[in-house]
Amino acid sequence: xxxxxxxxxxxxxxxxxxxxxxxxxxxxxxxxxxxxxxxxxxxxxxxxxxxxxxxxxxxxxxxxxxxxxxxxxxxxxxxxxxxxxxxxxxxxxxxxxxxxxxxxxxxxxxxxxxxxxxxxxxxxxxxxxxxxxxxxxxxxxxxxxxxxxxxxxxxxxxxxxxxxxxxxxxxxxxxxxxxxxxxxxxxxxxxxxxxxxxxxxxxxxxxxxxxxxxxxxxxxxxxxxxxxxxxxxxxxxxxxxxxxxxxxxxxxxxxxxxxxxxxxxxxxxxxxxxxxxxxxxxxxxxxxxxxxxxxxxxxxx
DNA sequence: ACCGTCAAATGGCTTC
DNA sequence: GAAGCCATTTGACGGT
Numbered sequence: 179x180x181x182x183x184x185x186x187x188x189x190x191x192x193x194x195x196x197x198x199x200x201x202x203x204x205x206x207x208x209x210x211x212x213x214x215x216x217x218x219x220x221x222x223x224x225x226x227x228x229x230x231x232x233x234x235x236x237x238x239x240x241x242x243x244x245x246x247x248x249x250x251x252x253x254x255x256x257x258x259x260x261x262x263x264x265x266x267x268x269x270x271x272x273x274x275x276x277x278x279x280x281x282x283x284x285x286x287x288x289x290x291x292x293x294x295x296x297x298x299x300x301x302x303x304x305x306x307x308x309x310x311x312x313x314x315x316x317x318x319x320x321x322x323x324x325x326x327x328x329x330x331x332x333x334x335x336x337x338x339x340x341x342x343x344x345x346x347x348x349x350x351x352x353x354x355x356x357x358x359x360x361x362x363x364x365x366x367x368x369x370x371x372x373x374x375x376x377x378x379x380x381x382x383x384x385x386x387x388x389x390x391x392x393x394x395x396x397x398x399x400x401x402x403x404x405x406x407x408x409x410x411x412x413x414x415x416x417x418x419x420x421x422x423x424x425x426x427x428x429x430x431x432x433x434x435x436x437x438x439x440x441x442x443x444x445x446x447x448x449x450x451x452x453x454x455x456x457x458x459x460x461x462x463x464x465x466x467x468x469x470x471x472x473x474x475x476x477x478x479x
Numbered sequence: 480a481c482c483g484t485c486a487a488a489t490g491g492c493t494t495c
Numbered sequence: 496g497a498a499g500c501c502a503t504t505t506g507a508c509g510g511t
Contacts, residue, residue: 319486319507337499359488362499367486369500 320360324350328357332364 320328327350331342338346338361347354 356487358498360486362501363486363488365499366501 320350320352324352328360328364332361336365336368337361 328346331338331346335342338358343354343357346352346357350357352360
């Protein structure tokens with residue numbers, strides 16, 4: 179059995195040290211929000227879809243409550259830098275094309291940030307004519323701080339409630355939809371890494387089994403070469419430990435156990451009935467490929 | 480300029 | 496019907 183898997187290295191776990199320090203986004207931080215987010219509720223309602231305005235209307239309290247559960251830190255947007263690792267300044271480089279606008283913060287110059295405000299894409303569908311039908315999807319890249327912030331939240335919970343979503347969106351000057359999409363993509367990445375790790379583990383397991391298989395085949399060849407007239411004694415000797423390690427109810431139980439019992443039983447050879455047409459060496463030749471899967475990996479012959 | 484990679488965004492499907 | 500999942504598309508960026 180040969181499996182050819184080409185997989186990358188196991189992903190390094192996300193280091194907690196890269197995460198912002200824990201805090202809440204409760205009350206005291208709302209000033210920060212106001213600093214960075216000159217996007218008022220009404221403005222946001224204009225930009226975003228109606229669902230969002232409902233969320234806002236339904237309760238500041240609920241939002242606060244949700245925020246309390248979030249690993250929300252002091253607003254990362256108080257920091258001056260908004261350029262991400264690739265040098266794209268999300269908060270400055272948003273083109274104004276009729277669908278996007280820049281809301282300028284009223285905070286001091288050192289804290290100035292330009293918050294990109296784009297309309298919900300869902301709403302844009304009806305505005306395609308503006309671009310002659312050829313709407314170009316504008317894609318912003320999240321800043322380091324935004325990503326770190328979201329990452330911290332993701333560590334706490336990989337899914338979001340409505341309140342958590344809107345709270346995060348408010349904090350990060352993003353649309354709830356963007357937060358939602360980020361979490362979806364993040365879950366996808368997590369799953370992908372998990373799949374890669376699983377594949378890697380299976381690959382190693384497979385290699386171990388292949389080694390075991392080759393080893394057993396060598397032993398079979400040696401036994402064949404020994405020219406014993408009928409090597410059942412040797413087989414019984416080799417199989418003597420199997421009955422204790424076979425997993426109960428496993429799929430290989432029936433085959434292997436019957437094989438073992440058949441081999442172990444005295445009297446006329448059961449070979450001809452169990453394995454008609456097989457070489458004269460006995461059942462071990464046939465059942466052998468199954469055996470490695472049923473034995474303890476550390477078992478030695 | 481081209482290519483590969485990353486990640487945001489989209490649309491379809493499934494689940495509850 | 497809303498939300499999540501998944502495959503895919505798309506845009507931005509870095510490396511060559």
